[in-house]
Amino acid sequence: MVDGYSRFQYGGFWFGFVDPWPEGWYYTDDVYIDYVDGGYYLYNPYYPGVRIGICVVM
Secondary structure, three states: OEOOEOEEEEOOEEEEEOOOOOOOOOOOOOOEEEEEOOEEEEEOOOOOOOEEEEEEOO
16 A cells, blocks of 8 residues: 555556456566556466456556
C-alpha cells in the first residue's frame, strides 16, 4: 500500500492492481511483469497460466 492505494514500483515504473491477488500466491514469491495482448500482467512462475491484471500508474 502506497498512499492508500495498492501499487508497487518495478523497473522504474509504478503499477496498480486491476485484479485481486490470487489465493495461494505469497508476497515473497518471485514474480515478473509482461506485456501481453495489449495489457500488462503480473506472473508467478509457480502458477503457470495464472496472471494478475495491472496498470501503469501515471
